[in-house]
Amino acid sequence: MMPMIQDQKTIRYISERRCASGGYCFYRLDEPNAADTLYALASLALLDAVPDDPVTLSYLHTFQRTDGSFSNVNVGYAVCRALVLSGGRPHIDPAGWILSLLLPPGDSTRPVESSSLFEHVYLLTDLCKLLGIAIPSDKKTAVIGAVLRYKHPDTGFGHPHSTIIETGHALAILAALGYPVSSAGSILFLKKCEDPAYGFLAVPEVTPAYLEHIHSGIRACSVLGYLSPVHDQCREFIRYCQLDNGGYARSIFGGAATLENTYLALTALAMIKQMSNDAPHRRSAGTALRCCD
Secondary structure: OOOHHHHHHHHHHHHOOOOOOEEEEOOOOOEEEHHHHHHHHHHHOOOOOOOOOOHHHHOOOOOOOOOOOOOHHHHHHHHHHHHHHHOOOOOOOHHHHHHHOOOOHHHOOOOOOOOOOOOHHHHHHHHHHHHHHOOOOOOOOHHHHHOOOOOOOOOOOOOOOHHHHHHHHHHHHHHHHOHHHHHHHHHHHHHHHHHHHEEOOOOOOOOOOOOOHHHHHHHHHHOOOEEEOOOHHHHHHHHHHHOOOOOEOOOOOEEEEEEEHHHHHHHHHHHHHHHHHHHHHHHHHOOOOOOOO
């Protein structure tokens, strides 16, 4: 199926940020980075427009060290996922490196400038799922127990209090590790974060919201199989974030488009579409949706 005309603008926006040396850079200099390359390729995949690009594939392979490791979790995640999207795999099996870093989250392990205590654990568990890496049962038990310690009476997750981003990460981690996420009761927290103007808020009753909050709320809905009544508002919010150049900004109040925000917008729209499409089958089968990115 060919992308819609509106999508062609977004495809052009992304393609114009492809670097001559391979990879992508949102500010259009030949200074590619792993994160922008993942955001670009993942977005193009959603638009059915991933290019056959051996130069970018070669660029991605330069990040892996000879022992299979990467400089940090964020780079390793971006490179491995971008390679898979491009039809490749890491040259060296990164399983040992990934499992060595997959540790229970704690108050002192929050990544610098991160909005989520669970970010690295989320990325690592997602990598295990993506690459087919088996997680030892004792490690699963330890991570599940640690994540559940950050569940609050409002049924959300986070430190020091519940947030929509941390709740989305926590639920995705628990689901990936086989924990019955419906037992967490976190739909109650999602309902508290619903907003008739923005869709989802970062925390209940605090405005404004930004694109990452919409994305996280929808991801949490996806994991729980919750068809929120504010999904239409989320779609509208995302629509207003799109700029004339086809890219998406972080806010409905203006700002520049970036490859990251374009990825968040397209992923959120895809999850809403999948939940809507799956809803009749889920009701007839009596099962929950599972379509987190």
